[in-house]
Structure formats: structure tokens, C-alpha cells
Amino acid sequence: MSGAGPLIEILIDRDGPLTRAAVVSDGRLTDLHIDHADHPSLLGRMFLGRVERIVTAMDAAFVDLGEGLSGFLAAADVRRADGKPKQGNDRIGTLLRTGQPVLVQVKADPVGAKGPSLTMDVTLPGRFLIHAPFGRDIAVSKRLGAGPARAELTKRIQSLVTGSGWIVRAGAAQAGDDRLAAESEALHLAWRGIRDAAASAPVPSLLYSGADATARLLTELGGTVPARILVDGPDLAKPLSAWCADRTPDLLPLIEQHKDPRRLFDLRDLDGAIAELLGTRVALPRGGSLVIEPTEALTVVDVNAGERGNPLEVNLEAAAEIARQLRLRNVGGIVVVDFVNMRARSDAERVLNALTEAVESDPVQTQVYGMSKLGLVEVTRARRGSPLSALLRVAHRP
Secondary structure (H helix, E strand, O other): OOOOOOOEEEEEEEEOOEEEEEEEEOOEEEEEEEEEOOOOOOOOOEEEEEEEEEEOOOOEEEEEEEOOEEEEEEHHHOEOOOOOEOOOOOOHHHHOOOOOEEEEEEEEOOEOOEOOEEEOOOOEEOOOEEEOOOOOOEEEOHHHOOOHHHHHHHHHHHOOOOOOOEEEOHHHHHOOHHHHHHHHHHHHHHHHHHHHHHHHOOOOEEEEOOOOHHHHHHHHHOOOOOOEEEEOOHHHHHHHHHHHHHHOHHHHHHEEEOOOOOOHHHHHOHHHHHHHOOOOEEEOOOOOEEEEEEOOOEEEEEEEOOOOOOHHHHHHHHHHHHHHHHHHHOOOEEEEEEOOOOOOHHHHHHHHHHHHHHHOOOOOOEEEEEEOOOOEEEEEEOOOOOOHHHHHHHHOOO
16 A cells, blocks of 8 residues: 555454444545344345246346245346347347246345345456456456556456456556456356356255455455454454455455454444434535435435535535445435535536546446536436445344
């Protein structure tokens, strides 16, 4: 890690049924992943399921995943018998039949009464590479720009990876050949194990449990190397060390067991920071504030300037904080942001660009759309896992 950059630490602890993994940058919480022991996330799990019924009106199928769990598989997420993506005119009834075994992956957790969303386009993510075993090409992250450097990276990856179907993440450009080759081999071996298990497993059955909170966090950090990884106790340190040894050995020396008598999250007041994420109001540095109101259909963010706030300055501050809040709260779906009204069109463009830039580092796909005449901006963020509020509400239910 460069000495000029922020001091990045990872803190991992267990609080009752919750396992929590946090990224702290210069003392400020920037990322948070939580697993609930009694309500585990299904995200990333792979099942050998059985098509239980096809709904032609929805162009989708429901898949039995076992233990009373049924998932929703849209035609757009189906692969044909030869492993290729469906063609534009293919309908669900021509792709699947009732009773057919299908290898599927959960791409979004259940929401309310809706079951998990599924895809047959399975992926195994790493810090630098994502293995898409049914793919045929190498796709490079748009964050790496264009031109000769991009082409050179593609050629380099082709010479290092095992098997076909790879997505190159932004951090790969700074990773050494040995690290990229080792990650490729580990992901490819993991896929072979899943594929071989599917050949003989009963239908339905779970084939792959996915990554836990800590593994998800370390994977999404990509090429960022923390100063240290503080872990609260051997029960958490042992499996983390094993995972790092297999997937990312460069992080193994950074793991430290927390020995201070004080609770680990108390050292950075993370419990207080997490509690604030359950509130609706977020203070901005210069006196403005955000009001974040989730509804069933979408999330509304209202930007308030305060008594003397300059609209442009407040909106620029708000753009950075909105990106942080969406990420920490794990907000998914449609988000509508009501910025403070600005007279100059150039100011509105600056704010829109600031928000677009702020969400670029979000590992969850996030799209910012244009600003309306009323100063409203629409944002979409893919649903992944349960919102933070839902996890904590269940954890503290009497």
C-alpha cells in the first residue's frame, strides 16, 4: 500500500448471530459485510435444481432447490443445452421442460414473499478475475479504459488463465503474473469440483455454499491491500487463514488476532457507525443533510442544504455520501435522489458527474441516469443480499 494513500484496515468480529467484516479507511467505515447465522444469505450459492413449473406468460420457470425452497429463473438467465446463451427469440418453453435438472446460481436473495432469483450463467469471483465457465471469451473491466494497454492486458491474461470464460477485474492490471495464474487455477479447480459433483448429486441438492462475509469483502477489495486484518478470536482467524492460503496468500501475513480486552469494533466506534446506518438522517460536513427513506417500490434520498448551505457545495458533498450510504446499507433497486435546486446547468452536470464517479468503485452494478428539470436523479443498484436494516432488525428481534 502506498504511503500517500489512506490507512486501510479490515476488522472482523462476531456479535451474537452476526459475523461482521468491515473496511475502515482512515478511521471511517467504508464497507460492511454481515452474515446472520440464523438467516444466511443465499447469494452465490449453486444448486442442482429441478424445474418444477414453467410460466409461459412470465417467460420464466420456478426451480425446486430443495428443503421447500423455490427460485425464479427468467428466460434471459437460461442457457441452452449446448451451454450457449439463449437467442433473442427463444422462449422459456423451448429451453426447459418440467422435471429437468438444471445447474443454477442464486443472483439475488429472496425479497419479501418472493423467492431467490436464479441464473444459469454461473460465475466464481476472485480478487482479480471472475471465472464464467460457460463463457468463451476474456472480457476486461470498463474501468481499465481502452487502447493498447487494454489489448495488452487481454493478451497477457490469455497466456495465464486455465480454461475459458474469464472477466478481468480492474485490479488485475497491477497484479503479478504468478498471482493471476494462481487465482485462475484456484477458481478453475473450484468449478471442476462443482461440475463433477453435479454429475452424481441427487436432484435437488446444494453444490456450492458461496463465500462468507469475510471472503466477499476481501474479494471485492480487488487489488487494494490493507495495512492489516484484525480478527476477533481463533474461531474466525482459522477459517480466514485457510481461505487466504488457498485463494490469496499475499494477504495471509496481514492477519492478526485481536488481543486488546476492549471489543474490536469499539476501537473504531463501528457499533455507533452501524447504528447510524439504521437512521433516516445523515449529516453532511458543512451543515447539510440527507434524508433516506426506503419504501416498498424504491428508496428516496432528499438532500437538504441547511440554513446557509451553498447548493452546489452541498450537492457535491451529498453525491459522495450517497454512494457511501447505498453501499453500506446495501440498498438495491431504484433510488431517486432529490438534490438541492441549482440555477446553472453546468452545476447540475458537475453534480451528476460527481455522483457517477462516486458509484464507480461500488462492486455492485450501479447506474446513474440524467437529472430532471426538478433536480431529480434516478439511480439503479443491483439487488444483492439482504439490506442492512433487514439483517440487523432480525438480529435484534426479541
